[in-house]
Amino acid sequence: MAEIKKTKEQSSSTRSLQIVVFKLGNEEYGLQIDQIKEVVITPNITRVPQTPSYVKGVANIRGNVIAIFDLEDRFNLERTIQTQGSKYTLVVESEDVKMGLLVNAVPNTVSVNASDLDETVGIISDANADSNYIKGIIKSGNRLIILVDIFKVIDHEMTSAIKKATVAA
C-alpha cells in the first residue's frame, strides 16, 4: 500500500481523502467523512407507511427524529443486514437532510490518496437508476471501495417521493 502511495504521489496531487468504509452485501462502500455526523447504536425504529421498503422507518436519535435507510435494499444487494436488531446506524447530514444508514459493524476510516479515486469508470447502471450516485471507485491495495454520494441517492428518493405523493393525492 505504501508503495502505491509513493508512486502516485509523484505523478499527481498529494491530496488525501478520508473515507468511511462499511460493508454492504459483499462489497465495500465508502462515504466521504465530512458527510458523516456520527455512528450510534441503532435505536428502536418506527415503521412508516407510504414509504418504499428500503426506508426502514424513523427513529429518535438524540431528540431528532430522522429517517433510517437500508442501502442493501436500496441497491438490491445480497442481504447481510438483519432488519431487526441491526447494530449500528451511520448518521449522515447535509445542510438540509439528516438521515441514518443501517450498517452491520462500526465502519472504519481509510485515508486514501485523491489519485486513487477513479471517477471516470464506466459503470453499467440499470436503466431506472437515473441518478448517478456512484462517485467513483477507490483502489487501495487490494481493496476496492465504491464511493457513493449519499445525497444523490436521497435526491433520487425525494423526487420519487414527490411522484408518489401526487399519485396518492
Place this chain on the structure above:
Amino acid sequence: MKNKEEEYKEIFLAEAMSNFEEINRLLTNLEKDAKEKNTIHSLFRITHTLKGNAAGMGFQGIAELAHVLEDLFGEVRDGRISLDTNLFTSIYKAVDILGDLINAVKDKSEVKYKGIKTKLEVLIKRAKEDNNQLNKSSEQDFISAPGDDLNETEDVNSPGEMNNKLSFSDLVQVPVRKLDNLLNLVGELIIEKDRILASQAGGLRASNEYARLSRISSDLQYSVMDVRLVQVGFLFNKFHRVVRDAASSEQKNVTLKLEGTETEIDRNVLQVISDSLIHLIRNCVGHGIEAPEERKKAGKPEAGVITLSARNETDAVLIEISDDGKGLNYDRIKSKAIAKKLITEEDASKLSKDDLSLLIFEPGFSTMDQVTSISGRGVGMDVVKKTLDSIGGTIQLVSHEGQGTVIQLTLPSSMAVKSSLLFELDREVYAIPLAYTESVISLYKSDIHKAGGGLVATHLGKNIAVVFLNDVFDQNIDLLGYQQNILQKSFDKIHMEQKLEIVVCTFNNRTVGFVVDRLLQQKEIVEKPLMRPVDRIKFISGVTILGSGNVCLVLNVPHLLQFIFSLSTAGKNAKTFNLN
C-alpha cells in the same frame, strides 16, 4: 368593550414609549453628527407614526406636539432650518414634554404643552418666511414668542436634559421566534418528564413529587401558550381596508361589521389563516354581495353587510364570515361541477345541499364565468381548505338563496400541543388527534358487513364506513390502480368471533371508523414535523417522542379520509371504464 379599549391603550403606550425612546436616541445621534440625513428621515418618520397613532387614539396633546415636531424635522430635512445648539435645546424640551404627555396617558396627570408647541411653530414659521436670519435671532424670538406666558416660564424652568426619572413600559416586545423556542423547550420538558416516569416504573406515578412536577410542567406549558395568544381584533381590524378596496373596485356598497374581536387565538394560527380570511372576505364581496341595483330590486338595503365574528369554544375558536348577499346558486354549482367532471350527473341529483357546498372547495372550481380582479381565478377556495386542513381546522358553509351565506371556520386555539388518542397497530404506536375523533367503539366481526368494495357497520343508528388501517397502510402505491376489495383484505382474514376496536373519525362531514389493534391512552402530545427526506408522507402529519424514547407517528386524518374516498371513486371510475 372597556377591556378592549384598555388593551389598545396599553399597546399604544408601549409603542409610543418605544417611539419616544427612539426619538431620544436619534436626537443624540443627530447632535453628534448634524449632517446625517438618515437620522433626520427616521425622526420625521417616527414622529409621523406617533402623530398618526395618537390621533387615532384621541390623544390630542401628543398628536399636536408630534405634528409640530414632524413639521420641524421636515423643515430641517429640506434644509430650510439649520440645526444649532439652541434649536436642539428646544427640541429636547419638546421631546421631554412629549414623554410627559405619553406618561400622562397612564397616570392621567395634566401636562402643559402649548407653550413649547407655539415656540416650535413660530420657529417653523420664521423658517418659512426667511431662513437666512434664522440663526441669529432665533433665541430672542423664542422668548418673545407669542403664547401662553405662564407655560413659557414653566418650560424654561424645566431643564432640557434628561434628569427626570426614566420611565419603562409595562409591556415587553418579544419576537415570535423566541416564543416558539420557549414552547419547544416546554415540549421537550414534558417528553423528558414522561420518559423519567416510564423508566421509574411503579411507585413514582402516585407520589406527591410526581403530582407536583406534573402540575408545574403543565402550568408552565399553559402559561407559555397563553403568552402566544393574541386578540383576533388585530387581524380583523385590517379587513376594513380590504373590504373597502374590494368593494370600490367592484362598485358595490359594502360595510364590514366585527364581532367578538377580543377572542384570543394562537398568534401562529392567526398568521396562517390571515391570507385565507382575506380571500374569503374578498369572495363575499365578489360573489356574495350583489350590485346596488340588484339589491334594490330584491328589496334589500343598498349597502351589503359582511359580518366577521369570532368566539371561543372549548378547544377551538370559531370564526364566522356571513354576508347578506344572494347566497350560493346550487344549480350553478351542480352544472359547473358536472362540466368540470368533479361529479357525474347521476351523483349530482343525489347530493344534498351540504355536499354541494363542499364542492366549491375542490381544486379548480369557480362558479364565476368571468375572472375578476377580486375573485374567480379558480384558485383560492381549495387553497383555503388546504390551509385549514394543515392546521387541523375545518370549514363549513351554510347558504340560503337570496338571504346570504355563512362560512364557519373552526380553528384550533393552539397549534403546539394536541390532545391525542394513542393506539397500537401492528406493534407500532400511532396517535390520532382528538380533534378528529368522534367516539371509540368496539364491535364483533359479525357486526360488520361488506357493502360494495368496503365495509359498513351500524352504530347508534348511524351507518359508518369501517376501514382497517392496515389495509390502507399496506397499499403499494406504485400499484395504486384500483384493486378489487382492497379494503376488505384484513376483514377476510380475521376470526368470526374477533372483537374489533374502532376509532370513529369525522372530518368535513365524512365519517370513517378505523380498526386498530389496541387502544392505549389519551395524551397531550407535542407534534414535530417529519424531516426530509420523509417529509412528503401524506398519511402522517408529524411525529412525537414517547416516554419510552420511541417515535410515535401522528395520523393525518384529513388526508387519510381524502385518500380512502378517492380510492372508492377511483374504483367507480375503473368500473365504468370496464363497462365501456
